[in-house]
Amino acid sequence: MKPGDTLVVEARDLDSLxxxxxxxxxxxxxxxxxxxxxxxxxxxxxSDLPVGWSDEQDGGRYRLRRREDSAYFGYAASPHxxxxxxxxPTVVRWRAHRDDGGFVAEPDTxxxxxxxxxxxxxxxxxxxxxxxxxxxxxPFVDPAYLSRRESAFIxxxxxxxxxxxxxxxxxxxxxxxxxxxxxxxxxxxxxxxxLVVEVGTERGAEVAAGVPHRPAEAADFYAARAVLAAAEGNxxxxxxxxxxxxxxxxxYEDPRWDEVAKRCLxxxxxTMVCPTCFCATVEDETDLVGRATERRRIWDSCFSQEFSYxxxxxxxxxxxxxxxxxxxxxxxxxxxxxxxxxxxGCGRCITWCPVGIDITAEARAVGPGEAQGGxx
Amino acid sequence: MAATDAASAIVSASDPMRPEPFExxxxxxxxxxxxxxxxxxxxxxxxxxxxxxxxxxLYVFGVGEVPISISGDxxxxxxxxxTIRAVGATTRAMQKLEKGDWVGVRGPFGTPWPVxxxxxxxxxxxxxxxxxxxxxxxxxxxLLHRALYGRVVILYGARTPRDMLYPKELREWRSRFDVxxxxxxxxxxxxxxxxxxxxxxxxxxxxFDPQSAMxxxxxxxxxxxxxxxxLQQRGTTDSSIFVSMExxxxxxxxxCGHCQFGPWFVCKDGPVFRYDRIQRFFGMREV
Amino acid sequence: MTIHTFEKVLxxxxxxxxxxxxxxxxxxGCVANVVFQPGEFIFREGQAADHFFVVREGKVAVEVFVPxxxxxxxxxxxxGEVLGWSWLFSPxxxxxxxxxxxxxRALSLDGACLRTxxxxxxTLGYELLKRFTEVxxxxxxxxxxxxxxxxxxx
Numbered sequence: 001m002k003p004g005d006t007l008v009v010e011a012r013d014l015d016s017l018x019x020x021x022x023x024x025x026x027x028x029x030x031x032x033x034x035x036x037x038x039x040x041x042x043x044x045x046x047s048d049l050p051v052g053w054s055d056e057q058d059g060g061r062y063r064l065r066r067r068e069d070s071a072y073f074g075y076a077a078s079p080h081x082x083x084x085x086x087x088x089p090t091v092v093r094w095r096a097h098r099d100d101g102g103f104v105a106e107p108d109t110x111x112x113x114x115x116x117x118x119x120x121x122x123x124x125x126x127x128x129x130x131x132x133x134x135x136x137x138x139p140f141v142d143p144a145y146l147s148r149r150e151s152a153f154i155x156x157x158x159x160x161x162x163x164x165x166x167x168x169x170x171x172x173x174x175x176x177x178x179x180x181x182x183x184x185x186x187x188x189x190x191x192x193x194x195l196v197v198e199v200g201t202e203r204g205a206e207v208a209a210g211v212p213h214r215p216a217e218a219a220d221f222y223a224a225r226a227v228l229a230a231a232e233g234n235x236x237x238x239x240x241x242x243x244x245x246x247x248x249x250x251x252y253e254d255p256r257w258d259e260v261a262k263r264c265l266x267x268x269x270x271t272m273v274c275p276t277c278f279c280a281t282v283e284d285e286t287d288l289v290g291r292a293t294e295r296r297r298i299w300d301s302c303f304s305q306e307f308s309y310x311x312x313x314x315x316x317x318x319x320x321x322x323x324x325x326x327x328x329x330x331x332x333x334x335x336x337x338x339x340x341x342x343x344x345g346c347g348r349c350i351t352w353c354p355v356g357i358d359i360t361a362e363a364r365a366v367g368p369g370e371a372q373g374g375x376x
Numbered sequence: 377m378a379a380t381d382a383a384s385a386i387v388s389a390s391d392p393m394r395p396e397p398f399e400x401x402x403x404x405x406x407x408x409x410x411x412x413x414x415x416x417x418x419x420x421x422x423x424x425x426x427x428x429x430x431x432x433x434l435y436v437f438g439v440g441e442v443p444i445s446i447s448g449d450x451x452x453x454x455x456x457x458x459t460i461r462a463v464g465a466t467t468r469a470m471q472k473l474e475k476g477d478w479v480g481v482r483g484p485f486g487t488p489w490p491v492x493x494x495x496x497x498x499x500x501x502x503x504x505x506x507x508x509x510x511x512x513x514x515x516x517x518x519l520l521h522r523a524l525y526g527r528v529v530i531l532y533g534a535r536t537p538r539d540m541l542y543p544k545e546l547r548e549w550r551s552r553f554d555v556x557x558x559x560x561x562x563x564x565x566x567x568x569x570x571x572x573x574x575x576x577x578x579x580x581x582x583x584f585d586p587q588s589a590m591x592x593x594x595x596x597x598x599x600x601x602x603x604x605x606x607l608q609q610r611g612t613t614d615s616s617i618f619v620s621m622e623x624x625x626x627x628x629x630x631x632c633g634h635c636q637f638g639p640w641f642v643c644k645d646g647p648v649f650r651y652d653r654i655q656r657f658f659g660m661r662e663v
Numbered sequence: 664m665t666i667h668t669f670e671k672v673l674x675x676x677x678x679x680x681x682x683x684x685x686x687x688x689x690x691x692g693c694v695a696n697v698v699f700q701p702g703e704f705i706f707r708e709g710q711a712a713d714h715f716f717v718v719r720e721g722k723v724a725v726e727v728f729v730p731x732x733x734x735x736x737x738x739x740x741x742x743g744e745v746l747g748w749s750w751l752f753s754p755x756x757x758x759x760x761x762x763x764x765x766x767x768r769a770l771s772l773d774g775a776c777l778r779t780x781x782x783x784x785x786t787l788g789y790e791l792l793k794r795f796t797e798v799x800x801x802x803x804x805x806x807x808x809x810x811x812x813x814x815x816x817x
Contacts, residue, residue, distance in 0.1 A: 094394050096437065102419060102478045103437045105394050138644070140392045140629040252638075253660060279633030282626045286438035293438045295393075300632070307634060309624050311463035321662035325636070333639035505814030535814040562809040564724075564736035569764055571739040572724070574805045581743060596813040 001205040004198075006216040009185070009208075011193035014072060015046040017155075017183075017211045021116040024207070026153050029085055030118030031078050036064060040080035043118065050075060057163035057236070057347065059356025069189050073119050076163030077346050081275030082124055083131060085115055086148050089299045093144070093282075097292045105295075112147035120156040120181065122174035123166075123346040127275030128154075129180050133338040134278050144297070153203065156181035160227045164236035165347025167360060171241065173344045175231035183208060186224040196224040237347060239360045241331075243368035248332035251366035252324065260362060261319030263355045268301035270349035270357075271326065276334075276342050279307070302326055331363055392629050395435040395480025396421035398456060400473050406459060407539045410506060411471055412447070415456040415479060423454045427488030428513030429620060429648045433628045434458060435480030436473070440466040443625040443643070445510035446484060450517055456481070459509035459541065485628045487648045489514040489592050490618060497616075498526040498584040502603045504533045504575055504595025508541045510620050510647075511594045515549075522554060529556045529584050533575030533599070536561050537568045556583060575599060579606035586611035593651075594620040601658065604651055614652035621646045621654075638663055669694050672770065676717050678745045678794055686787045689780055693773040699723075699763035705746065706757045712749035714771045718742050721767030726760040734760065738802070748795050750774025 001007075009017060018028055030043040033050040043049065055075040056063045067074045096105040120128070128149075135145035159168070159175035168174030177184040182204030185195040196216055199205045271277040281300035286293040300307060303322050308315040316322050334342030343359070350358045398421060402414035417423050428450050435441040442464070448457030462471040473479065491514055499518055503511045518525055530549060534540040540559070550557035558578045560571040571578070575595075591607055593600050600619050607617055623635040623642040635642040638657040640649070657663045669691045673679045679687065697716070699705055705716065705723060716723075720742045726734040737759070740746050746769070749757050755774070781788030 094391075096480075098437055101476060102397060102399075103480070104397075104419075105480060107391060107394060135631060138630050140631070142631055143391060252657075252663075278631065280626070281632065281634070282441065284438060284440055290438055297393075297632075300626075300634070302633065302636075307624065310622055311461075315623065316662045318662060329636065333636070336639040337641070533814070535812065539814060560739075562812065562814070566733050566735075568736065569724075571722070571741070572736045573738050574808045576808070577805060581741065598808070598811065599813055602808065 001199060001209040003201055003205060005205065006196060006198050006221070007208060007213040008216050008220050009195045009197055009211055009213045011072065011187075011195060013212045014195060017207065018043075018045050018116075018118065020207050020210050021118075021153060021155075024153075026114050026116035026151075028116050028118055029082075031073070031075070033064070037062065038064065038075050038078045040078055040082070040084060046072065049073070049119070054161055055163060057165045057351040059165065059350050059358050060353055061164075061356070062351050070193070071160070071187055071189055073157045073187055074161050076159070076161055076166055077121060077123070077348055077351075079273050079348065079352055081273065081346075081348070082117055082120060082128055083275055083278070085113075085117070086128065086152065087131060087135065087145055087278060087280075088148075091144050091297045093295045093297050095292065095294050098290070107143075112144075112151060114151040115148065116153040116155060118155045120154050120177075121159055121346070122156065122177040123159075123168040123171070123344040124275055125154065125156050125177050125180050126168075126171075126173035126344045127346070129178075130276045130338065130340055130342065130344065131278060133340065134276075137338065153207070154181045154183075154200075156184040156200075158184065158186040158224070158228060159231045160187055162231050162234050162236065163347060163351070165350040165358075166235050166345065167237040167239050167347060168345040169232050169235055170237075170239040170360075171341060171343055171345035175228050186227055188220070188223040188227060190223060194220070194223075196220050237345075237350065237358070237360045239343075239345065239363055240367060241341065244363060245332045245335050247366055247368045248328045248363070252328065254324075254366050256362070256365055257324040257327075258318070258320035260323050260357060263357060264303075264319055264323050265354060266303040266305075266319055266322060267354060268303040269352045269354065271301040271303060272299065273348040273352045274330075275344060275346060275348070276330075277301075302329070327359060327362055330359070392482060393627065395433070395441070395482045397478050398481045400475055400477045400479060401455075403473065403475065406541055409462045409471075410459060410539075410541065411462070412457060412459045413470065413473065413479065414448075415458065415481065416454070417456075417481075418478070421481070423456065424484055425453045426450055426484035426513075428491060428517050429489040429510060430484035430486045431510075431628075431647065432456075432458070432481050432483030432485070433625070434460075434466075434470070435482070436466055436469045437478065437480070439469040441480070441482075441626075442466045443485075443628060445620075445647075447509040447512045448516075450513050451520055459506065459512075461506050482628065485643055487644075487646055489620075489648050490590070491517050494518070494590045495524045496526065498529070498589035500529045500531065500579075500582065500584050500589050500591040500607075502531045502575060502579065502591060502593045502595070504599040504603075505535065505539070506541065507593075507595035507599075507620070508532055511592060512542065512545075514592055519549075519552075519555070526588070527556065527584050528554065529582050530558070531575055531578045531582060532557070532559045533578075533595070534559070534561050536563045537565050537570075558582060574602070576602045576606040579603060579610065589616065591617045592620075592648075593617065597621075597658070604655075614655055615650060617651035618648055619651055619654075619658075620648050669696075669770070672719070673717070676719075676770075677743050678717060678798075682790055686790055689784070689787055690772065690777070693776045693780075695771045695773070697769050697771040699767040699769070701763055701765050703763045705761040705763060705767070705769075708757055708760050710757045712747060712755045712757045713774050715745065715747035715750050715774055717770040717772065718744050718746055719768045719770065721769070722764040723767055724762050724764050726762060728760060734762075738805070739764070745795075745798055747774075748799060750778065751792070751795055 156177040398415040626632040
């Protein structure tokens, strides 16, 4: 078994695969049904997955619905992104205690968790690689991110049921998983229920070898490709990225941003659900006696008023300026900062915006092509 | 004192997010709300060489952390000097620090003033208010290597004579035959016999060669805009003008996202920027 | 100073740059050389504004006397600049004090005389008005900047 091999695992043996990961000391994180949504959380085995459930997504709309089959991964995207685990919402960066006028700042010495991410969508995998550039690509490597990232096992799952807000094909991030996974599976349900598994790394090979499997044959490849082809044709949204970066730079002062601002609540849902958004703030929390303090890194959003505060006031006070900051960062300046687009086409920002603001529609309105609605 | 314990707890400073302890050696009151801290490393921390224009993140235990330009002499990095204006919770807490108190230091960060690129050119320093503090290290450097530069001009504008930074040094620099110092205030006091008016007016009548001079500007953004315009009117190209920007900073290493200015992170692509590169965004609102 | 020297000095001064010859001649006819000692008043608020000054060398403080405070300098004028515009506008009275801060050499122009000549020859009036408007505008812009109190605590 080596990287590049493709094998077939029967659906009922998925549990063995997950158990193998648990045995190797990984904490399984995967999708699970809770509170009327498919969210990410710690799972015990295959039965914790949202078996037979799918989701309906549109601008400002999310519902679960039952499928007719018992697909493990028959939904599009969870409101959660894997950044919850690699770039957690709250991280203690260091602790300090005061003694005799001086103080000592000590790093957080808790061992980083070893995760196995079960069910990473291709768009989400692309998002992880984007965040790798942010946290690992500069002159300063973030140790908190690095330690979690190195030990995380990635079990990617190709998308068979894209949602109403998906546009990964436009962004080149799916529906097939790109490089970066340990194992990638495509769920095939056509009479049989199989998982066509592609091995990505040595680590993945080692895990897969211990699970009941058979080598993939022509029919399996064909079936997997059919799933992907169907997914490609089923995108809920589209985005023409040709010339988009330059168009957004040109339209920095477009009055459209003030129009969007009339609807935008600056609730920052989009930044929280976006798998690439990485902005964070720093808080120092001190105990009541003033002897011990913790420096925490906490998720932040460019939509907040205080985000751009310098003495005298915030640089971006108007809603239009803040929306403009988010969309031009995501689709334009991100390219100049990190060499890729900040958007992976997962559609979460559209789904979870309370007023359904659609990034594809906004981009199209100022994009190089004709302005049309955001739907296919 | 637990200094030795502290020393063993401080391992290598490879984590740029963790401050190292420095001790306040001296506090100088500059003006009403501005003061200078002179710091030295303690408990195993080490001084870091810095380039003029760079900044540190300064941390007050239990209060918070702020970016402050280094305003000392880059040729003497073992003495860390920061001129600070009390404008918020953390800087107001710093205002209360006394000799012997500890401050956390992370850095240095950011891009420097291009003092090497200016060899052979006239150098014009234009500073407004506390903007003289981030400029001073470049000034020290240029004066230390005076023969490498053409004319050296310092144009400084302050609110009132009492709000002037480093008045003693300004007089010293002015007394040199190889430096031109022109100082103005927005509002005069009774005793003030110097110029009253805007800094930009000084640019118009200053003795430098606009074609070849390099200008380093630091001050409020409005002042920078008008000063750059005044320089342009005299014939200086935008690629010879360098400005120091300021934005909200939390990490100083380009991962918190707060300091973004258009496509740039002020903490790592700045704070010193070449004016022609950022001019387009400089003129825009709320960027 | 001879008429020729006046012409040369005026013609080279930034304020009179590119003033057509015949107008320059007219202006020269109203010119006199003046020197002020440090501390000497060049004009006082409320005085008849009969002259304006083309500063060649030195520094002049434009002041307002504030009761209980004393004289407050609102702007300083130096060589290459022009001082005094109230001669152009009724009631032709100086609005501020102007005091030499050091030894000031200037050319004094007879405002009353020039006013009459401008009435007779509007083209001269237009040339002078253009130049003075520019001065007033740039002083206004500067004053606004000073008012912004950019270095102040916000």
